[in-house]
Amino acid sequence: MIRPPALTDELLTRLRDRVAAQGDATFTTTAVFTGGTLATLPESSPADVRAAYDRAAAVQPEWAATPLHQRLAVFERFHTLLLRERDTVVDLLQAETGKARRDAFEELCEPALVTSYYLRTAPRLLRPRRRAGLLPGLVGATELRQPKGVVGIIAPWNYPWALAIGDLVPALVAGNAVVLKPDSQTSLTPLFGADLLYRAGLPADLLQVVLGDGPTVGGAVVDTCDFIGFTGSTRTGAQIAERAGRRLVGCSLELGGKNPMIVLDDADLDETARTAVRGCFANAGQLCLSLERIYVHDSILDRFVAAFTAEIDRMRLGASYDYGPDMGSLTSARVLKTVSEHVDDARAKGATVLAGGRPRPDLGPYFYEPTLLTDVTPDMVCHAEETFGPVVSLYPFGSDDEAVALANESSYGLNASVFGRDRARAAAVGARLRVGTVNVNDGFTAAYGSTDAPMGGMGASGLGRRHGAEGLLKYTEAQTVATQRRSVLNPPRWLPYRFYAAVMARSLRVMRMIGLR
Structure with a gap:
């Protein structure tokens, strides 16, 4: 059997339509169990990546401004859909990777667990937090979590569902848009994940999927997006970190292991x-x-x-x-x-x-x-x-x-x-x-x-972490909003600064002694 039962012509057409590609270029994927052709898919260009980024960036501010409980409702529906359509996901995973069905089912569970976890914890992790101000009673400070903007996720071929959908869910929950670049051989499964998210109510254009050669299309993602998530080889991860660093853009890299x-x-x-x-x-x-x-x-x-x-x-x-x-x-x-x-x-x-x-x-x-x-x-x-x-x-x-x-x-x-x-x-x-x-x-x-x-990894195994609080917060920028009730650092014009400095030094010593600062 070259195609699994779930991969119908109707489904394949729908998935092709999810690809951000305007040209006529295509590529084929392999049915691993037989070596035959599995699917022919559109191939994106660097210009398509830029256009995908622009479309995603245009709708991202409205998504970020959407109340969190409304954003989370999309993922509640997505969680239901992915479990309901698990046989399709598992069929696609087997066709594209050749893995045993039990391994495919276990991979299916990763985004289900991640989605459920962030449905529970995102309200706590993303809420505004009061922080101690400069001077208690006179200055208040609040820590906010702002989305990065458009997150680029480059996913590998070995776990194309877990490491694509499992990573983009927290990025979207945090208020970002996403440009996803899966491996060419394993494109159908993440495309089906994107299809499920849109069926669950994700706003149009918020998730863009680009397909094609890693160095060309993946490189365009790295050179365009506001934060990069990558899973793959240590050699490629080092190159991504260097390119992201030149733009002062953050990245999270899960790399190799022995x-x-x-x-x-x-x-x-x-x-x-x-x-x-x-x-x-x-x-x-x-x-x-x-x-x-x-x-x-x-x-x-x-x-x-x-x-x-x-x-x-x-x-x-x-x-x-x-x-x-x-x-x-x-x-x-x-x-x-x-x-x-x-x-x-x-x-x-x-x-x-x-x-x-x-x-x-x-x-x-x-x-x-x-x-x-x-x-x-x-x-x-x-x-x-x-x-x-x-x-x-x-x-x-x-x-x-x-x-x-x-x-x-x-x-x-x-x-x-x-x-x-x-x-x-x-x-x-x-x-x-x-x-x-x-x-x-x-x-x-x-x-x-x-x-x-x-x-996540240490040493040559990468930077950053997925899962837990960091798996969500890495897709955000910490922003401090400090509110001053009245001026505290400008001394009166009549007070010589040396006296003001002496008063401030004594105040700092007292605050340290009583535990205020």
Whole structure:
């Protein structure tokens, strides 16, 4: 089956009409399970990006002036629609990415959780806040949260629904307009999200979707919009930060990861091995949060290997629009090439393949087996570089200190896991890791799914956070409005300034003593 049941000609026509593109240029996307053509879509130009920005900017002030409860009503309806039409979303995700249906369903849930969270918390986070004024009783101060304007969001191919819709929802809630640039291969799913938002009552032109080449169309988004949200590679993120910095425009960047997992000597090995399968191979390892390095205490190494390889052997791979397979396909020939090269390089240099280690063209053009390597050394590409596929390397350690040191030997700092029956000890080990999120006895879902807590990276894994208060407030500018009842800093004309300075100094000392300032 090239097209999923939900992708009808009528739906495809409606989604094409959502693209901000005036020219005749088009491109095609691939049905990942078969390698055939999935859809032909309009291609935007840099001029289309500028026009999209202008349309969005024209309607943004009215949206920002709309009372928050009226803005939130749109997202209440959107939340209902996305859950009602979940099968369409999941079908589109599978068709465009090749992921297993269970992974597609879990991706569907991210914007649902994010929308629900900001429906609850936005009134508190965005309300005016009283701040202490210069002199109590004489000066009052209020902190307001003003929207940035037009936010540009550049979303990746691996989670096109979660990382496009999940990011633009708080941007819109905060009163911004959005120009969204999804990856070309995975354009249909975010276009359907835009369609649902407009069906939920989002004002016309407030959300613009542009499609096309990353450096050209994505570059135009970076050079045009008032704030940039990007998820993707560290190399591209650094380029975006530089270009945004030249314009003094803010950005939020979630970038790559070479995420470690530490298995302490008191871990429940059966449960740890079962959880590690998901942490390493969800979405065929095409996840910034995926575990690619496993450090196991040497006293339990053999038992963990036996349990983990047994779990890998139980995994079902397949290309189908049902919930049978545990793991689906890689998304493109480019990703398959990278994964194959990493494993072949490691094998050639002496690594041992304990499970997997080969492509599976019998299942589909881009399938690769879940793979476990050991004896991996620093001269192997997969030792330090992000593979972004179903490949994980195994290393022994002898103490908690050694495990922390090994886990921190990376320029990345996105996600980590620590497994152990003594949860306090495991959490203490996790707190020593230089990463943005730590999961105790889980791979990545516990931290990522806790939408009240911030999620993002340290070091080469990025800047800024999604989720939590920061996930909304980053799309705003803090503005202070200070009101003075009468002049407090201009001394009377008859008072020499040296006497005024002495009085002010004594006043500041007194206020400090009694806790007013």
